[in-house]
Amino acid sequence: MFCKGKIKMNLSEKKLFLFDIDGTLSVGNTLFDGSMDLLNYIDSVGGRAYYITNNSTNSTDSYIEKFARWNIKTTANLFVTAGYVSMLYLKEHFPDEKVFVLGTKSYVKELKKNALNITETPDDDVKCVLVAFDNELTYKKTEYACELLSTKNIPYLATNPDLCCPAPFGFIPDCGSICSMIDNCVGRAPEYLGKPNKILVDMCLADSGFTKEQTLVVGDRLYTDIACGINGGTDTCAVLTGETTREEIASSQYKPTYTFENVRELLNACKQ
Numbered sequence: 001m002f003c004k005g006k007i008k009m010n011l012s013e014k015k016l017f018l019f020d021i022d023g024t025l026s027v028g029n030t031l032f033d034g035s036m037d038l039l040n041y042i043d044s045v046g047g048r049a050y051y052i053t054n055n056s057t058n059s060t061d062s063y064i065e066k067f068a069r070w071n072i073k074t075t076a077n078l079f080v081t082a083g084y085v086s087m088l089y090l091k092e093h094f095p096d097e098k099v100f101v102l103g104t105k106s107y108v109k110e111l112k113k114n115a116l117n118i119t120e121t122p123d124d125d126v127k128c129v130l131v132a133f134d135n136e137l138t139y140k141k142t143e144y145a146c147e148l149l150s151t152k153n154i155p156y157l158a159t160n161p162d163l164c165c166p167a168p169f170g171f172i173p174d175c176g177s178i179c180s181m182i183d184n185c186v187g188r189a190p191e192y193l194g195k196p197n198k199i200l201v202d203m204c205l206a207d208s209g210f211t212k213e214q215t216l217v218v219g220d221r222l223y224t225d226i227a228c229g230i231n232g233g234t235d236t237c238a239v240l241t242g243e244t245t246r247e248e249i250a251s252s253q254y255k256p257t258y259t260f261e262n263v264r265e266l267l268n269a270c271k272q
Helices: 035-044 060-069 082-093 105-113 139-151 175-186 199-208 222-232 246-251 263-270
Strands: 016-019 048-053 079-081 098-102 117-119 126-131 156-158 164-167 170-173 215-219 235-239 258-260
Touching: 016 199, 035 048, 035 263, 048 199, 060 079, 079 082, 079 199, 082 105, 082 126, 082 199, 098 105, 098 139, 105 117, 126 139, 126 175, 139 175, 156 175, 199 215, 199 222, 215 222, 222 235, 235 263, 258 263
Parallel strands: 016 048, 016 215, 048 079, 098 117, 098 126, 126 156, 215 235, 235 258
Antiparallel strands: 164 170
């Protein structure tokens, strides 16, 4: 275990755990060893686990179904996704205006279900562009985004800055990489709405009733997961089952409070 900075509470005293999913608790459809045991431990000590993910390819209902296949019972309020935060932003700032969305069919359906005026074509009356992680990406989608951002002075938003997403064989391009292609063509970068924005931590704190001192943000990526916890004023834990290495931690400006090889090691430390 590696610890850095001021530790507010011992791990055994933590009650609110905010987990990244991909690369932290699981990869693809495979749950990592120790994930189930850690979630059971949290429940046994009267704590609560929330899932703060930048993966916007799945709706909240899809995540609930995915966790059910792992025999993990969840409810909608336990998932705070970059896609959900982006939806709230659109409802506040573009409640009636037409928004072009580059995203999966599932995510577009979720936005439309929440009464937003969404299009997937470069219509003349588009007032905003939102780019999300899209594992159904086509060249035409990026072309449409470039057309709108090159011909209109409209806001350019994105769900999350992650460059890559863990996959069973390694990594695949995430939202940040998709945006990089677009950025190179239109000469500007988006405003990112998901992690490391502290709003995800704030929402979990408000819903759970726990304090920042009782909270631990757990993830595999420094510039999103760990930065989100730091921005939210909580302790953080990096696990090395996804993107981050110890060498990257040593040189990063985002230093986790704790570092473990995996969630099994985190569980063992919580029990000490």
